[in-house]
Amino acid sequence: MSLAYLLRRLGAVLIVLCVVSVTVFAITAVLPGNAALMILGENASAENLAAMERQLGLDRPVVVQYFDWISGVVQGDFGTSLRLQLPVSQVVGEAFWNSMSLAVIALVAVTLIAIPMGTFAALKRGSIWDLFIGLFSYVGTALPEFVTATLLLVFFAAPSRQYLPAGGFVAPGEDLSGFFVHAILPATTLGLILMAHISRQVRSELADVLSSDFVRAARLKGIPEGRVIRRHALPNSLTPAIAVISLDIGYLLGGIIVVEEIFAWPGLGRLLIYALQNRDLPVIQAVTLLLAVVYALSNLVADIVIAKLDPRVRYA
Amino acid sequence: MPRALKSPTGLIGTVLLLIVFTAALFGPLIAPYDPQLFHVQARLQGPSREFWLGTDQYGRDLLSRLLNGAPATVLFGLGATVLGVGAGSIIGVIAGVAGGRTDSIVMRILDGMLAMPELLFTLLIVSFLGGGTAQAMLAVAVTFTPGMARISRSAVLSVRTREYVLAAQARGESQAWIVGREVLPNAVAPIIVEATIRVSFAIMIGATLGFLGLGAQPPSTEWGLMVAEARQFMFRNPWCVAVPGLAIAITAMGFNLFGDALRDVFDPKRNH
Numbered sequence: 001m002s003l004a005y006l007l008r009r010l011g012a013v014l015i016v017l018c019v020v021s022v023t024v025f026a027i028t029a030v031l032p033g034n035a036a037l038m039i040l041g042e043n044a045s046a047e048n049l050a051a052m053e054r055q056l057g058l059d060r061p062v063v064v065q066y067f068d069w070i071s072g073v074v075q076g077d078f079g080t081s082l083r084l085q086l087p088v089s090q091v092v093g094e095a096f097w098n099s100m101s102l103a104v105i106a107l108v109a110v111t112l113i114a115i116p117m118g119t120f121a122a123l124k125r126g127s128i129w130d131l132f133i134g135l136f137s138y139v140g141t142a143l144p145e146f147v148t149a150t151l152l153l154v155f156f157a158a159p160s161r162q163y164l165p166a167g168g169f170v171a172p173g174e175d176l177s178g179f180f181v182h183a184i185l186p187a188t189t190l191g192l193i194l195m196a197h198i199s200r201q202v203r204s205e206l207a208d209v210l211s212s213d214f215v216r217a218a219r220l221k222g223i224p225e226g227r228v229i230r231r232h233a234l235p236n237s238l239t240p241a242i243a244v245i246s247l248d249i250g251y252l253l254g255g256i257i258v259v260e261e262i263f264a265w266p267g268l269g270r271l272l273i274y275a276l277q278n279r280d281l282p283v284i285q286a287v288t289l290l291l292a293v294v295y296a297l298s299n300l301v302a303d304i305v306i307a308k309l310d311p312r313v314r315y316a
Numbered sequence: 317m318p319r320a321l322k323s324p325t326g327l328i329g330t331v332l333l334l335i336v337f338t339a340a341l342f343g344p345l346i347a348p349y350d351p352q353l354f355h356v357q358a359r360l361q362g363p364s365r366e367f368w369l370g371t372d373q374y375g376r377d378l379l380s381r382l383l384n385g386a387p388a389t390v391l392f393g394l395g396a397t398v399l400g401v402g403a404g405s406i407i408g409v410i411a412g413v414a415g416g417r418t419d420s421i422v423m424r425i426l427d428g429m430l431a432m433p434e435l436l437f438t439l440l441i442v443s444f445l446g447g448g449t450a451q452a453m454l455a456v457a458v459t460f461t462p463g464m465a466r467i468s469r470s471a472v473l474s475v476r477t478r479e480y481v482l483a484a485q486a487r488g489e490s491q492a493w494i495v496g497r498e499v500l501p502n503a504v505a506p507i508i509v510e511a512t513i514r515v516s517f518a519i520m521i522g523a524t525l526g527f528l529g530l531g532a533q534p535p536s537t538e539w540g541l542m543v544a545e546a547r548q549f550m551f552r553n554p555w556c557v558a559v560p561g562l563a564i565a566i567t568a569m570g571f572n573l574f575g576d577a578l579r580d581v582f583d584p585k586r587n588h
């Protein structure tokens with residue numbers, strides 16, 4: 001992998017993030033009910049509103065406002081939350097780590113379960129297990145997070161049989177096992193769609209590879225079947241799986257919004273819903289931008305991993 | 317028998333879609349009760365002879381509410397997809413045909429829009445447009461546009477250098493004729509496949525917006541809203557969340573399976 005390739009990919013990510021920041025700002029700048037109205041309330045007089053708009057700089061051209069905002073963002077200053085009267089970076093910072101811990105737990109669990117599941121289905125192609133896993137993946141991808149979450153709550157957190165907490169959060173520093181216990185239901189909800197999707201991809205890729213010429217050649221050479229699968233088939237079918245996982249991080253970050261709201265997990269998603277309901281523009285902007293950055297960077301990392309694993313990838 | 321019906325997935329998908337479309341077309345007519353009628357004596361009941369799928373917190377018949385919500389749910393999915401696919405295909409075809417600088421500028425902007433998780437983007441647009449069914453549908457359509465534009469662009473690009481297009485160019489056909497008669501008909505298959513699968517996403521996102529209170533508003537019988545309204549009572553009667561939730565899943569699964577079967581028909585090489 002050349003340095004030029006890395007730099008070019010980084011440049012592309014930067015361009016993407018510029019477009020994202022403009023989009024986010026454009027949408028929030030035209031939101032009905034601007035910040036001044038938010039602070040003063042519905043009954044504010046026109047003069048007071050105008051004065052507040054001047055104070056907040058809302059009377060300046062949108063382009064000036066954008067550059068003012070983005071230059072702050074680059075320095076880590078996202079402004080002040082209109083509702084909470086706290087620096088946005090402080091509000092968002094904690095929520096960010098809570099969300100990321102949930103996302104990472106879900107992603108690790110999904111990868112550890114879905115890849116063996118897909119492999120198993122591909123090896124036992126046509127068996128009852130293959131059918132079962134296929135069925136699971138179709139049902140899984142058709143269940144929106146809020147339905148899965150609700151059904152999981154009914155089964156595992158009903159007052160009559162409270163196997164798991166129905167929601168809430170325990171800081172990992174306080175009580176690590178409590179943290180994981182509270183993460184089980186939200187992470188399962190997040191993981192189900194991804195597990196379904198990824199296991200299906202792995203199965204279809206591996207099935208392709210297993211019927212390819214080089215696997216047949218390896219078998220004909222008399223290499224034991226276990227080694228053919230481990231050394232020849234699997235490595236070649238996992239690259240597409242990584243590509244799929246990296247794209248699925250987008251689903252994961254979207255799903256987190258709903259899941260955090262349902263399970264009262266104090267992360268970015270819950271913060272976003274709160275900010276949307278209260279028209280807390282600086283918070284909306286910061287959360288959206290952060291999620292987009294995470295998505296873009298995880299795709300970049302996946303691209304680099306794929307390029308490392310698969311020498312055929314041209315760095316064009 | 318059409319080829320889409322030959323695989324088990326295609327068959328199941330077709331059957332599910334038939335059920336869903338029957339419910340959407342005739343649901344309000346065959347519903348046993350008025351969906352808004354309170355049966356005060358029979359609140360939060362499980363399935364019975366009288367109420368086949370049980371009742372909700374006001375004693376409203378769940379089957380009747382489900383059937384009445386079917387047209388709105390299906391229309392939402394189809395409407396959002398058609399709008400998004402239409403807008404996306406136009407942008408994608410223009411970018412693909414124009415090439416050069418237009419293409420790269422359009423693609424960079426689309427990349428930026430695609431860098432936001434879908435649900436996040438939809439939420440942002442809904443917060444700008446305000447809650448409601450029509451707004452939610454438009455928001456989903458806008459969210460679908462960049463992805464569809466990308467797919468239709470690559471479909472156009474893969475066709476553009478084929479021999480029959482080059483032949484048409486050599487014959488001196490006009491650009492519009494080539495695009496309309498040679499490029500589009502051959503690029504349309506992947507767009508249709510993707511659109512079919514997207515209907516299931518549209519329905520799922522629409523229901524999620526309804527659930528979050530940003531889509532359809534009470535007393536609508538939109539399925540996501542039904543789950544949201546019944547959530548407080550889910551431990552007393554799981555049926556009132558399970559019934560609309562599973563209805564969403566069945567509909568989404570129908571479109572998914574059918575889309576996959578279509579893909580196999582159009583692209584027989586990818587067949588496992």
